Amino acid sequence: MKMRDTFLKPMHPEGRKFVAIFAAVTAVLFLVSSVLGWIGVGLTVWCYYFFRDPVRATPVRDGLIVSPADGVVSLIEKAVPPAELGMPDEALTRVSVFMSVFNCHVNRAPVAGRIAAIAYRPGKFFNASLDKASSDNERNSLCIEMADGRKIAVVQIAGLVARRIVCFSATGDTVKTGERFGLIRFGSRLDVYLPDDVHPMVSVGQTMISGETVLADLTSDEPPRSARAD
CATH class of the missing domain: 2.70.70 (Glucose Permease (Domain IIA))
Incomplete structure (x- = not known):
């Protein structure tokens, strides 16, 4: 596994619109204040992370x-x-x-x-x-x-x-x-x-x-x- 894969996980499609909303609000916050903008960046990253959908190794034995x-x-x-x-x-x-x-x-x-x-x-x-x-x-x-x-x-x-x-x-x-x-x-x-x-x-x-x-x-x-x- 690459180091990148440890931190970057696939995002479930259900999360795309929420990340887009967070990103749009963040862009507006940067127009108001750089401090608020960076807070928005943090929240956008958290939103992406919330909707992560990592690959899992499921055991397949019956029972x-x-x-x-x-x-x-x-x-x-x-x-x-x-x-x-x-x-x-x-x-x-x-x-x-x-x-x-x-x-x-x-x-x-x-x-x-x-x-x-x-x-x-x-x-x-x-x-x-x-x-x-x-x-x-x-x-x-x-x-x-x-x-x-x-x-x-x-x-x-x-x-x-x-x-x-x-x-x-x-x-x-x-x-x-x-x-x-x-x-x-x-x-x-x-x-x-x-x-x-x-x-x-x-x-x-x-x-x-x-x-x-x-x-x-x-x-x-x-x-x-x-x-x-x-």
């Missing part, structure tokens, strides 16, 4: 569930998937990944399968790291049916700053593990509801890489993991 988002595991608990997906009203293990405004916000499919349902629900904009964000905030939920018939729910949740959830997929589409399916603009969270009796292989506070970090293994009988913070 692996990967993280759908960059960020930090903020919650692991039992919860019922969103009712609008039509899944059984039973509590499953939910792993929440919180994305700050500095994380890559392109979302990737945690497993391969067919998208059995997609449901959008408007809501509030609490801090996405809070537990009540899962039930109260604006969200877009997907149910992915795997080849063995088991289903996984993955939910895009808007946060305190986020005001736009984008989903590139449609009901009936087939996705591969790690394939891009959406993004959320400016800070948010992803929830993954694991199938019954599947334990997460991550811990609260762990840093996740979308499309790369193994969140769980459908073929493993390993008990839930614990972690030590150093």
Whole structure:
């Protein structure tokens, strides 16, 4: 890998108009004050960086569930998937990944399968790291049916700053593990509801890489993991 590739990442097309707006405002700010102009340059670079879409090396072994988002595991608990997906009203293990405004916000499919349902629900904009964000905030939920018939729910949740959830997929589409399916603009969270009796292989506070970090293994009988913070 070239040194240039370490710092310059591809930008997702969704970000082009935002970077253009930031750049245009920056040009106007330079007419007012050079100090304000350079602040605008910094914000434009940040906007570009926010919409980065780096290449990821997704593990391809059958049974692996990967993280759908960059960020930090903020919650692991039992919860019922969103009712609008039509899944059984039973509590499953939910792993929440919180994305700050500095994380890559392109979302990737945690497993391969067919998208059995997609449901959008408007809501509030609490801090996405809070537990009540899962039930109260604006969200877009997907149910992915795997080849063995088991289903996984993955939910895009808007946060305190986020005001736009984008989903590139449609009901009936087939996705591969790690394939891009959406993004959320400016800070948010992803929830993954694991199938019954599947334990997460991550811990609260762990840093996740979308499309790369193994969140769980459908073929493993390993008990839930614990972690030590150093």
